[in-house]
Amino acid sequence: MSNDMQPGCAIAVTSGKGGVGKTNISVNFALALSKLGKRVVLFDGDLALANAHILMGVNPARTVVDALNADLPLIDIAMEGPGGVKLISGGSGLEGMLNVSGPNRHKIIMAFNELARDVDHIVVDTAAGIDDNVIDFVNACNRVIVVVVGEPSAFIDAYACIKVLSQSGRMSHFDIVVNRARDDAHGRDVFKRFKGIVDRFLTANIYHVATIPEDDQINSSISRCEPVVLSYPGSKSARAIEGLAALISSPQATPANEDPEAIFARRSSVLDERRV
Ligand SMILES: Nc1ncnc2c1ncn2[C@@H]1O[C@H](COP(=O)(O)OP(=O)(O)OP(=O)(O)O)[C@@H](O)[C@H]1O
Ligand SMILES: [Mg+2]
Known part of the structure; x- marks a missing residue:
């Protein structure tokens, strides 16, 4: 139990669209929080196509x-990963897919x-899309990071994701990470365009919490099976993700959707609420 006896903060990383960098960001964000002295567990919520362990170089x-x-x-099946991050791996293939039924999701959410x-932080990497599996895991967290890239299809999918989550009535604050930006100015421009769409049709609050640049060292780190914050700590992408971790764990953090204690009390009803 944490020193102050409070439950830890749970942060989901999602996007709607596939392949925009969720797993890279989840793994490196978890490591960056750990570097700041936080106790972190990474839950690979992509149960059918779990791959966080590959990026972390563990089996x-x-x-x-x-x-x-x-x-x-x-916690019994969590393994010690690099940088002191504990990893709960998500199975894979048919075995993983067979286990995403409602009752099993409920068990997993209660286990959060x-x-x-x-721990201080549970980081939850989610699958692409907005199926029940993704929505229930995100709703079981008190913070959500939505990853967008500057492409119309990514905007549409991230918008749909925010729409579905905000309709639950429990989530109104969304942290936006712009990934694969050319530079900070491009990141700000992508966020501005995305915010324009969200503000026009939804009542969600969105915050630009990081711009992660397009960085070849991400691909080199993937080939090395060593996350970029460890393999290239001075790289531009590593520094951006470390800035994100510093912000989220600071008193200046953007508003969370609920306190850790509130989500702690509500997890038992996450699946029921979505069906209301
Ligand atoms: N900032 C970046 N710079 C360069 N390449 C990147 C960056 N972020 C992600 N990529 C590339 O995008 C690929 C997909 O990243 P990742 O697996 O993290 O996406 P994902 O959203 O988790 O995908 P999925 O939806 O399939 O789970 C990476 O393998 C990498 O090649
Ligand atoms: Mg992924």
């Missing part, structure tokens, strides 16, 4: 599927409460 002996099958606490007692 988990057990996955969330083992925890579900044997009714084990999630056990985890939240032991």
